[in-house]
Amino acid sequence: MFHMYLPIAGNSVNIAVILGLGGVVGLLSGIFGVGGGFLMTPLLIMFGIPPTVAAASDSNQIVGASTSGTLAHYRFGNVDMKMGFLLLIGGIGGGAIGVQLIKILRAMGNADFLINITYVIMLGGVGGYMFVESLQSLKKDKDDPAAAVAVSVEKKPSAIGTMMAGLPFQTEFTKSGVTMSALTPLVLGAFVGVLAAIMGVGGGFIMVPVMVYLLRMPMHVVVGTSLFQILFTCINVTVMQAQTNHTVDFVLALLLLLGSTIGAQFGTRISRKLKGDQLKIILACLVLLVMVKMLFSLLMEPSVVLSYAGGH
Amino acid sequence: MKMKICMILLMGLLMFFSSQAMAIQISPEQVNITATYNGQDVVVKGALQKDEQAVVQIIGNGAEVELKQQGKVGGFLWMTVGHISIANAPSAYLLCLPESINTWRENQDPRWKTLNLGFSSLLPQVDIEPKPSNKEEVFRNFVELKQSDSLYSIIADGMQYSDNAEGGKEFSATIHIPAKMPVAEYTVKMLRVNKDGAIDGQETARLQLVETGFPKFISSMAFNRGLLYGVLSVGIAIMAGLFMGIVFKDRGGAH
Numbered sequence: 001m002f003h004m005y006l007p008i009a010g011n012s013v014n015i016a017v018i019l020g021l022g023g024v025v026g027l028l029s030g031i032f033g034v035g036g037g038f039l040m041t042p043l044l045i046m047f048g049i050p051p052t053v054a055a056a057s058d059s060n061q062i063v064g065a066s067t068s069g070t071l072a073h074y075r076f077g078n079v080d081m082k083m084g085f086l087l088l089i090g091g092i093g094g095g096a097i098g099v100q101l102i103k104i105l106r107a108m109g110n111a112d113f114l115i116n117i118t119y120v121i122m123l124g125g126v127g128g129y130m131f132v133e134s135l136q137s138l139k140k141d142k143d144d145p146a147a148a149v150a151v152s153v154e155k156k157p158s159a160i161g162t163m164m165a166g167l168p169f170q171t172e173f174t175k176s177g178v179t180m181s182a183l184t185p186l187v188l189g190a191f192v193g194v195l196a197a198i199m200g201v202g203g204g205f206i207m208v209p210v211m212v213y214l215l216r217m218p219m220h221v222v223v224g225t226s227l228f229q230i231l232f233t234c235i236n237v238t239v240m241q242a243q244t245n246h247t248v249d250f251v252l253a254l255l256l257l258l259g260s261t262i263g264a265q266f267g268t269r270i271s272r273k274l275k276g277d278q279l280k281i282i283l284a285c286l287v288l289l290v291m292v293k294m295l296f297s298l299l300m301e302p303s304v305v306l307s308y309a310g311g312h
Numbered sequence: 313m314k315m316k317i318c319m320i321l322l323m324g325l326l327m328f329f330s331s332q333a334m335a336i337q338i339s340p341e342q343v344n345i346t347a348t349y350n351g352q353d354v355v356v357k358g359a360l361q362k363d364e365q366a367v368v369q370i371i372g373n374g375a376e377v378e379l380k381q382q383g384k385v386g387g388f389l390w391m392t393v394g395h396i397s398i399a400n401a402p403s404a405y406l407l408c409l410p411e412s413i414n415t416w417r418e419n420q421d422p423r424w425k426t427l428n429l430g431f432s433s434l435l436p437q438v439d440i441e442p443k444p445s446n447k448e449e450v451f452r453n454f455v456e457l458k459q460s461d462s463l464y465s466i467i468a469d470g471m472q473y474s475d476n477a478e479g480g481k482e483f484s485a486t487i488h489i490p491a492k493m494p495v496a497e498y499t500v501k502m503l504r505v506n507k508d509g510a511i512d513g514q515e516t517a518r519l520q521l522v523e524t525g526f527p528k529f530i531s532s533m534a535f536n537r538g539l540l541y542g543v544l545s546v547g548i549a550i551m552a553g554l555f556m557g558i559v560f561k562d563r564g565g566a567h
Binding site (some may be wrong): 002003004005007008010011012048060061063064065066067068069071072116235238239240241242243244246248250251253254257258261262264265297298299300301302303304305306307308309 | 345346347348349350351377378379380381382383388389390391395396450453454456457460461491492494495523526527528530531534535538539541542543544545546548549550552553554555556557560
C-alpha cells in the first residue's frame with residue numbers, strides 16, 4: 001500500500017484513497033458548480049486529518065479544481081464574468097462581516113449551537129425547495145413538454161422580482177440573459193458570504209440556488225459562474241490560512257488536486273449532458289443527504305465525547 | 313575492616329557492571345519521517361536476570377491540550393457544551409507488556425496494582441481546567457480520544473525473550489510508532505519486574521522523531537514563510553488546474 005506523509009496534518013494517508021476522494025468531489029464540483037468543501041472536509045476528518053487542516057487544504061485543492069472547471073465552462077460560454085465579479089465582491093464583504101459575527105457568537109459561548117442549527121436549516125431548506133421545485137418541473141416536462149416550455153417562458157415575475165426591477169444601477173448580464181440592478185448580486189453575494197463564514201464552508205451550495213432562484217440565471221451559466229467565483233474565494237482563503245494559521249497541507253492538497261482536476265473535467269462533460277432540472281434534483285438530493293448526516297450527528301451520541309479544539 | 317571495605321567496593325563494581333549490561337538499546341534511536349512514512353516499528357532490547365520480566369513504556373511530554381467537550385443539549389441534541397484544557401498528560405503513552413504481566417492486568421491481580429502502570433496510573437499527575445466534578449470520567453474520555461489516534465495503547469504481544477550466555481535472558485520489545493505520533497523527543501522507560509510484582513530497577517533512554525527531506529522542507533516553508541508558502545500553493549494549484557484543462561482539450565473531450 002502506498003502511503004504519503006502529510007507534514008502539516010501530521011499523519012500519513014493512503015495515496016489511492018485521497019486520489020479517489022479528490023476524483024469524486026471534483027466530479028461533483030464539475031457537474032454542479034459547487035466547491036465540494038461541504039463534502040470533502042468531513043470526509044478528510046473521517047480519514048484522520050485535523051479539522052482545521054482539512055478545511056484549509058481543501059480550499060487549496062478547490063483552487064485547482066475550480067480553475068480546471070472554470071476553464072472548461074468558459075470554453076462552452078458558461079461563465080458570466082460580470083455577474084461573477086459582483087457576487088465575489090459581495091461575498092468577500094459578507095465573509096468579513098460573518099467572521100466578526102462568529103467571533104461575537106464564540107465570545108457569547110453559543111457559536112457551535114448556531115453553526116449546527118444554521119447548517120441543518122440551510123441545507124434542509126435549500127435542498128428541500130430545490131428537490132420539490134425540480135421534481136414538479138420534471139413532471140410537467142414529462143406530462144406536456146410544450147406547455148412546460150411555454151410556462152417557463154411566460155413565467156410571471158415574483159413580488160421580489162418586481163422590487164428588484166425598481167432598483168438603481170440596472171445592468172444587462174448578457175451571458176445570463178437577465179437584466180437587474182448591480183446591487184442585487186452584490187447584496188446576495190454578501191448574504192452568502194455571511195452564511196459561508198458562519199458555517200465555515202465556501203458557500204457554493206448556497207450560491208448555486210441563489211443564482212438559480214433569486215437571480216434567475218440559466219443552470220449551465222450558474223455552474224460556470226459559481227466555479228469562477230469559488231476560484232477567487234478559495235485563493236483568498238488559502239493564502240490567509242497559510243499565512244495566519246499555518247494549516248494548509250500542500251501535499252494533501254496536491255494529492256486531492258490530481259484527482260479533483262480530472263474529476264472536474266469529467267463532471268463538466270456530464271453537466272452538459274444533463275438537463276437543468278436533472279442537475280438541480282441531483283444536487284438537491286446531495287444537499288439533503290449532507291443535512292441528514294448532520295442531523296444524525298446531532299442526535300446520536302458520539303463515540304468519543306472529547307475532540308481537539310480548533311475546528312468545527 | 314579492610315575486608316569489609318573491599319567487599320563493598322567489589323559489590324559496587326559488580327552492581328556497576330551489572331547495570332551496564334542492563335542498559336537498553338533502541339533500534340532505531342531516531343525515527344526519520346520521510347515522504348512515504350507510515351509509522352515505524354521500534355525495537356527495544358536489553359538483558360534481564362533469569363526470573364525477571366521487562367515492561368517497556370514510550371512516553372511523550374505533557375504539553376497542555378485544548379479540547380471541546382460534547383454533551384446533550386435540550387435532552388436530545390449532542391453538541392459542544394464546553395472547552396477544557398488538560399495538562400501533564402503524556403502526548404503519547406505506549407506500553408509494551410509481556411504475556412504474564414498482561415495476564416495480571418486482565419485479571420486485576422494485586423501485583424498489577426502494585427506496579428502502578430497503565431492509563432489509570434497517569435491520572436494523579438494530570439491537571440484538568442476547569443476542575444471537573446468527575447476527573448476520572450473526563451480522563452477516561454481523554455484516553456478514548458488518544459486511543460482513537462493510536463497514541464495511547466497497550467501492546468500485549470510485542471515482548472520476546474531468549475536466554476543469554478551469562479545465565480540470564482535477553483528481551484526484545486517491538487513497538488509500533490503510529491504515523492500520527494507528533495515530531496518530538498520521547499522517553500523510553502524499561503522496568504525490570506520480579507515474579508512478586510516488585511520493580512527491581514529501571515533504565516531510560518531517548519527516542520527522537522524528526523522530519524527529514526521533503527516533509528521537513530514543507531514544514532519549514534509553512535511555518536517560517538507562511539505568505540510565500542500560501543502564494544506558491546495557490547500558484548501550483550492554478551497551474552495544475554490549467555494543465556489538466558489543456559490536457560483534456562487536446563484530447564477533444566474525455567467521452
